[in-house]
Amino acid sequence: MSMGAYDEDEHERREKMASAVDADFDAERPEYTGSLTYDSGDSAEALLDKFQELQTE
Secondary structure, eight states: OOTTOOOHHHHHHHHHHHHOOOOOSOOSOOOOOOOOOOOOOSOHHHHHHHHHHHHHO
C-alpha cells in the first residue's frame, strides 16, 4: 500500500477507538479545604511615588 492510500480496516479501527468512552476515572470532584489570602500591595499613590523615585535614579 502506498503512502496516502485509503485503508478501510485502519479507518474502522480508529473510529472504534475514538468512539470508546473511558469511564474508569473517578467522576466525583475532590473537595478541598483551606484558606486563601490576598495581598493587594501598596496604594496607587505609594506605587506612583515609587515609580517617580525610580525614574529619577
